[in-house]
Amino acid sequence: MKTLKMVALCTMLVAYAQAGKIITYTATSQESQEEANNAAIAGVAKQISAQVKVNQTLNKEEITSGKESSFSESFLSNSKVSSDIQVKGVVVKKEPAAKGFKATATLDLDEFTADIQFKMKSIQLDVTKLEETARDALNKGRFDSAIEAIEKAKPLPAQYNVLVNELGKVYPINESHRLKHDLQGIKSDIVRELSKLKFEGPSQPLQLSKPEISPLEVTVSNEKEFIEGFTLVAKQGRTVLDERQTQKDGTARFNIKNIDIDKGPFVIVIEPNLPEDYLTASGLRKKIEIDFKVSQTRCNINVQCKEDATICSALEKGLAKKSIFIDSDAKSPILKLNISTSAGKPIEYVPGKFTTPYDVNLSLKGDNITFLTSGHENSKREMDATIAVIKKINFTPLKKQLDDYCK
Known part of the structure; x- marks a missing residue:
């Protein structure tokens, strides 16, 4: 009578080798060729990333017949591979096996990292070209162009370092992978030459x-x-x-x-x-x-003001602040003053007391001179609102129009 005993061991029945930039991993299985293939791929993945998790079980069977017993091994590969690196370029080869199934997975690291290394070489070329542009511009005294090239290259080393870190997870890094540049040195040269100006x-x-x-x-x-x-x-x-x-x-x-x-x-x-x-x-x-x-220039004008004398006086004072003076000289430009107001609905600001909102429009017009402005004031009387608006007028635009009449 034969007795069958099952012993589960958490181990791996594998053989692997890494020579140069080629990674190989060999695995066997008593179940199927597919399981052996998966185990081999998982073995490669585990070597290239610390984040790969592989769970594999070796089942050993002890068979007893009378007083003699023998062991047979079946490699049950229940492989679960999870990695932030996509395993591509893996070649799986079926190997002859005395018992069960056997497979060898091979990964060419150059092929696997081709995209990363291409991006690194592109950045190196860009940095080298920008440095050449900066130095050439500096030699010609074109500081703007030199600084523009250096500033454009400034973020590239950080981008390059990210790629190096990714490459280092799966590929042997050496001095040849360092970004070769002298951006800080060129910037120092630019600053030194600028200080000589x-x-x-x-x-x-x-x-x-x-x-x-x-x-x-x-x-x-x-x-x-x-x-x-x-x-x-x-x-x-x-x-x-x-x-x-x-x-x-x-x-x-x-x-x-x-x-x-x-x-x-x-x-x-x-x-x-x-x-x-x-x-x-x-x-x-x-x-x-x-x-x-x-030194304010003096501008003389002749204003035809038919408003109340108080309003005309307020206008004269406002103009004088900008060195625009009213006179009756025949050589002075004649400007006609026109003021219009419109009253809104009275507003009760305290019980029993009211104020009226006024919109005031003012114009001064003459030959090739037109000055228009407006303002808003609340007041009990229209005249007070008009004077308040005049006091706030900025007559600088008018003075620019009077340029030919100023001394």
């Missing part, structure tokens, strides 16, 4: 009678030559007024308008249009500061 502009405070400067010239050079194609910006406070590039003579010619001559700040700053870290490292922030003073 000289800027020349107006050395004395400017006298402005209008909210504009044209032309304003600034020259950029180093100890050897004038710098062409260098971008400069003109600012007042945080407001960018104009942007220009230097020409062959190293001079940028600004045509600055819309300067705030009422509130200031009363300084124009000329500085390179470069990234913040380059400005700070090279000491080029606020390289040129041009102070200016405002």
